[in-house]
Amino acid sequence: MDNGRLRTATTHDGVELLNLWALLFDEDNAAREDPWRSHAAEWFGRSVDDPSSVRFPVIEVGDAIVATAIGTLELGVPNPQCAKGRTVRLANVITLPGHRGRGYGTRLVLDVLDWARSIDADRVDLSATPEGRRLYEKLGFTTTSAPRMKLAL
Incomplete structure (x- = not known):
């Protein structure tokens, strides 16, 4: 059994990552024209090479990405719970169903936590x-x- 290789995503991984992210929303991958996809692809292209504000760890088995997560740095007003105002948002943690139960999620989250410490973040938030x-x-x-509360605009 392949334990999977942890690595950082590159610009070449965009399509595979979009397909994984779609699974988070129970979306049929055939609906490739959804507006969020073009915005996500553009955002990924701008962000993937900025390790000071975004982290994209992936687990690769063979030549396929089977799990991923995202860490994004959010800058806010310093406060008692976040002294420097540097919060990492952990999101889009997903492992393909056939690869679950192998510790990939844990490895991805630990990678984002290590990155958060390396960029001097105060905390990591998630839903x-x-x-x-x-x-x-x-x-x-x-x-x-x-x-958490939200308002869609």
């Missing part, structure tokens, strides 16, 4: 699905009292 909670709690994440 966990019920399926992901156990992984994040095992790594020391805690539930906060502030619920």
